[in-house]
Amino acid sequence: MTRVTIQQVAAAAGVSPSTVSNLLNGRTNRMVPATKERIERAIAELGYRPNRAARQLRTGRTQTVGLIVPSVGNPFWGAFARELEVAALAVGCNVLLCNSERDPDRERRYVEELWEDGVRGIVLCSSLPTLDHLADIVRRGLRLVTFDRPAQAGDPEEVVSVSINNHVGGFLATSHLTELGHERLTFVSGSLAAVNRTGRFRGFCTALEGADLDPAAMPTWTAGGGAPFGDVEAAQVGRQAAHDLFSGTVEPPTGIVAINDMTALGFCRGLRDQGLHVGKDVSVVGFDDIILAELYDPPLTSVRQPISRMASLSLEEALKEDDREPGRSVLLRPELVVRDSTASPTGATAPVVTDEDGVLQ
Amino acid sequence: MTRVTIQQVAAAAGVSPSTVSNLLNGRTNRMVPATKERIERAIAELGYRPNRAARQLRTGRTQTVGLIVPSVGNPFWGAFARELEVAALAVGCNVLLCNSERDPDRERRYVEELWEDGVRGIVLCSSLPTLDHLADIVRRGLRLVTFDRPAQAGDPEEVVSVSINNHVGGFLATSHLTELGHERLTFVSGSLAAVNRTGRFRGFCTALEGADLDPAAMPTWTAGGGAPFGDVEAAQVGRQAAHDLFSGTVEPPTGIVAINDMTALGFCRGLRDQGLHVGKDVSVVGFDDIILAELYDPPLTSVRQPISRMASLSLEEALKEDDREPGRSVLLRPELVVRDSTASPTGATAPVVTDEDGVLQ
DNA sequence: CGATGCCGGTGTAACGATGCACTAAACTAG
DNA sequence: CTAGTTTAGTGCATCGTTACACCGGCATCG
Numbered sequence: 001m002t003r004v005t006i007q008q009v010a011a012a013a014g015v016s017p018s019t020v021s022n023l024l025n026g027r028t029n030r031m032v033p034a035t036k037e038r039i040e041r042a043i044a045e046l047g048y049r050p051n052r053a054a055r056q057l058r059t060g061r062t063q064t065v066g067l068i069v070p071s072v073g074n075p076f077w078g079a080f081a082r083e084l085e086v087a088a089l090a091v092g093c094n095v096l097l098c099n100s101e102r103d104p105d106r107e108r109r110y111v112e113e114l115w116e117d118g119v120r121g122i123v124l125c126s127s128l129p130t131l132d133h134l135a136d137i138v139r140r141g142l143r144l145v146t147f148d149r150p151a152q153a154g155d156p157e158e159v160v161s162v163s164i165n166n167h168v169g170g171f172l173a174t175s176h177l178t179e180l181g182h183e184r185l186t187f188v189s190g191s192l193a194a195v196n197r198t199g200r201f202r203g204f205c206t207a208l209e210g211a212d213l214d215p216a217a218m219p220t221w222t223a224g225g226g227a228p229f230g231d232v233e234a235a236q237v238g239r240q241a242a243h244d245l246f247s248g249t250v251e252p253p254t255g256i257v258a259i260n261d262m263t264a265l266g267f268c269r270g271l272r273d274q275g276l277h278v279g280k281d282v283s284v285v286g287f288d289d290i291i292l293a294e295l296y297d298p299p300l301t302s303v304r305q306p307i308s309r310m311a312s313l314s315l316e317e318a319l320k321e322d323d324r325e326p327g328r329s330v331l332l333r334p335e336l337v338v339r340d341s342t343a344s345p346t347g348a349t350a351p352v353v354t355d356e357d358g359v360l361q
Numbered sequence: 362m363t364r365v366t367i368q369q370v371a372a373a374a375g376v377s378p379s380t381v382s383n384l385l386n387g388r389t390n391r392m393v394p395a396t397k398e399r400i401e402r403a404i405a406e407l408g409y410r411p412n413r414a415a416r417q418l419r420t421g422r423t424q425t426v427g428l429i430v431p432s433v434g435n436p437f438w439g440a441f442a443r444e445l446e447v448a449a450l451a452v453g454c455n456v457l458l459c460n461s462e463r464d465p466d467r468e469r470r471y472v473e474e475l476w477e478d479g480v481r482g483i484v485l486c487s488s489l490p491t492l493d494h495l496a497d498i499v500r501r502g503l504r505l506v507t508f509d510r511p512a513q514a515g516d517p518e519e520v521v522s523v524s525i526n527n528h529v530g531g532f533l534a535t536s537h538l539t540e541l542g543h544e545r546l547t548f549v550s551g552s553l554a555a556v557n558r559t560g561r562f563r564g565f566c567t568a569l570e571g572a573d574l575d576p577a578a579m580p581t582w583t584a585g586g587g588a589p590f591g592d593v594e595a596a597q598v599g600r601q602a603a604h605d606l607f608s609g610t611v612e613p614p615t616g617i618v619a620i621n622d623m624t625a626l627g628f629c630r631g632l633r634d635q636g637l638h639v640g641k642d643v644s645v646v647g648f649d650d651i652i653l654a655e656l657y658d659p660p661l662t663s664v665r666q667p668i669s670r671m672a673s674l675s676l677e678e679a680l681k682e683d684d685r686e687p688g689r690s691v692l693l694r695p696e697l698v699v700r701d702s703t704a705s706p707t708g709a710t711a712p713v714v715t716d717e718d719g720v721l722q
Numbered sequence: 723c724g725a726t727g728c729c730g731g732t733g734t735a736a737c738g739a740t741g742c743a744c745t746a747a748a749c750t751a752g
Numbered sequence: 753c754t755a756g757t758t759t760a761g762t763g764c765a766t767c768g769t770t771a772c773a774c775c776g777g778c779a780t781c782g
Contacts, residue, residue: 003477049477051418051477052414052477052478053414053415053417053418053478053479054414054418056414057412057414057415057418071443072433072439072440072442072443072458073436073439073440073442073443073652074439075434075436075439075653077439078433078434078435078436078438078439078442079433079434081433081434081439081458082432082433082434082460085458085459085460086460094457095458096455096457096458097433097442097446097456097457097458098446099443099446099447116364116410116412116413117413117414118414235652235656265653265656266656268656268658269655269656269657269658269660272658272659278658291434291596292436292626292653294630295596295626295627295629295630296630296657296658297629297630297633297639297657297658298633299630
């Protein structure tokens with residue numbers, strides 16, 4: 001019931017608390033092996049566990065990293081959070097999870113709070129175009145890693161970013177469709193001025209141009225500026241898009257590139273609302289390759305993010321103490337996973353199916 | 362950069378640190394309004410924020426609750442985590458999230474760690490049949506709330522539980538199918554000896570009996586005892602089940618009740634693998650009503666858990682200080698959401714069948 | 723041989739907030 | 753007017769750990 005303190009251990013081992021502390025902090029070179037062993041035995045026998053609060057009070061440090069995601073209700077972020085925790089556990093860290101709901105105020109509040117709580121670093125999944133609202137905290141020494149948001153021109157240079165190459169991702173998704181013969185494509189995303197969105201859209205345009213198609217001639221769609229859709233509501237965006245694009249007078253597209261899988265799935269749902277069939281009437285490519293992409297009917301073609309690798313990298317950067325390499329930006333290459341939601345616009349050809357396990361542990 | 366301390370505030374307000382502390386802890390009756398105001402102004406001007414570590418070291422308490430879920434990679438748990446955070450935020454609490462991956466060791470380690478870190482309470486999402494591995498910690502004063510796991514006979518009496526009435530849920534799902542005219546039903550779940558599973562299965566049986574059907578005569582399926590499927594792999598379970606049930610020599614069921622939506626979706630995927638159509642050839646009912654149930658094609662009929670309400674309740678119980686009402690068990694009523702994955706068994710006759718005799722119960 | 727350096731380890735003052743025990747002043751009652 | 757009580761606020765020890773400064777003893781060296 002009463003917690004064991006370092007003094008009790010010291011007493012039991014016949015040394016001073018300082019020596020126990022030295023052992024605990026890896027300064028074993030300052031003691032003879034026999035002493036080390038005595039202390040270790042005492043620790044084991046008494047079941048001693050250092051008191052974190054005391055430790056933190058003294059050092060100002062924690063073994064915790066903060067993770068701020070738009071919403072763990074979104075399977076992509078849930079999966080990422082899980083991977084980050086796995087990585088953290090492996091190096092004895094804790095993850096403190098926060099949902100920003102893409103609210104800049106909330107995001108800032110969380111960053112401040114985490115910083116005040118002395119986290120070692122923060123992995124921030126934000127797509128805000130600027131980090132101005134965090135600049136001062138970063139300057140004061142916060143170790144910040146942005147995920148899924150490549151470094152931008154105006155960012156504080158101390159910030160490190162980890163993300164996929166969105167341009168390539170958008171390109172892969174789009175050229176897959178053009179290669180299948182599609183000539184009328186639409187890029188579907190929420191109205192959020194998200195950074196990853198512009199990259200993906202640029203890739204979309206590049207691929208179109210490569211296929212001698214004019215991006216400007218494509219039917220376009222963006223969420224109405226009004227409601228700033230959250231991450232869980234991403235599906236709503238897609239559904240709305242399908243309704244708008246296929247119920248108007250304008251000739252609808254035959255292929256869709258969605259900003260993420262939730263939006264893509266929502267879009268598929270919207271098509272169904274109107275009796276249209278994904279992979280036959282319309283081809284849809286998603287982004288992220290969440291676990292549900294493969295389960296969907298039809299299984300969704302998607303651009304996969306190497307989530308596990310990205311989680312380790314993010315953690316690593318968030319924990320780095322000194323050898324700061326400011327402005328470092330890690331861009332990983334995404335991979336297109338072709339499934340059944342895409343086909344030639346004739347609807348006749350059956351595409352290749354790549355079935356891979358998406359999960360690890 | 363240097364953090365503001367309570368002393369600096371005290372100096373600025375011309376009082377002693379004790380008085381500031383008194384204000385901070387709501388003991389405002391011990392000071393004259395003018396003083397209170399002066400202190401408040403000083404706090405605002407200096408931007409003072411109490412140091413949590415120091416506070417915790419002194420008091421032994423936190424404003425944190427622990428949440429242990431099988432895996433936030435699973436959308437159901439992701440959604441729940443999000444709701445709990447919303448509830449916590451409203452009362453100024455933090456949530457420390459941990460993924461147990463349904464590993465009892467990991468679960469125990471997390472509980473211990475959280476307890477040592479002084480969390481105010483823990484919301485544990487475990488379906489383990491016994492809580493013996495946590496009994497001693499609970500006796501030592503841990504405020505433990507189990508979610509999605511109704512109280513069991515051998516549980517420590519201090520434990521409070523919040524969950525839906527699984528028996529009712531299983532009953533609703535199943536009687537929906539029998540009312541549609543289905544007479545051959547199978548209950549699909551992983552092999553985990555999860556508590557919610559038995560409740561749901563009992564509801565399944567009750568409903569069958571109510572429709573004059575014999576549970577024992579139903580084609581059964583349970584995951585092979587070997588691999589203990591995790592939560593993210595729940596979909597695999599369903600897919601496997603579909604393969605087994607519809608590729609053998611035994612006459613397959615026309616209706617399925619799955620232990621949760623992920624399994625249900627996996628099952629649908631498995632049906633598709635064999636060219637069968639959900640809602641036509643086979644009816645499928647899921648459990649949880651995750652956001653993707655509605656997006657699926659066809660939209661999935663599912664038993665909805667009132668997740669938001671359950672989150673507030675869980676938090677409330679986890680934070681309660683004194684007025685313990687031991688062994689309290691809150692059972693909420695689930696609700697059936699009928700969508701397109703269920704219909705009358707008019708469909709064509711099913712293929713031939715094999716037998717994978719897993720045993721239910 | 724005295725000085726120097728190193729090894730193995732200890733003493734102690736914090737880190738920042740809390741809350742009990744205490745008190746000076748003001749007020750109340752008899 | 754004195755004793756008792758309330759009001760408004762203070763002093764100080766303390767939570768458990770850390771890290772810097774220090775120290776005695778022994779080996780080495782010029």
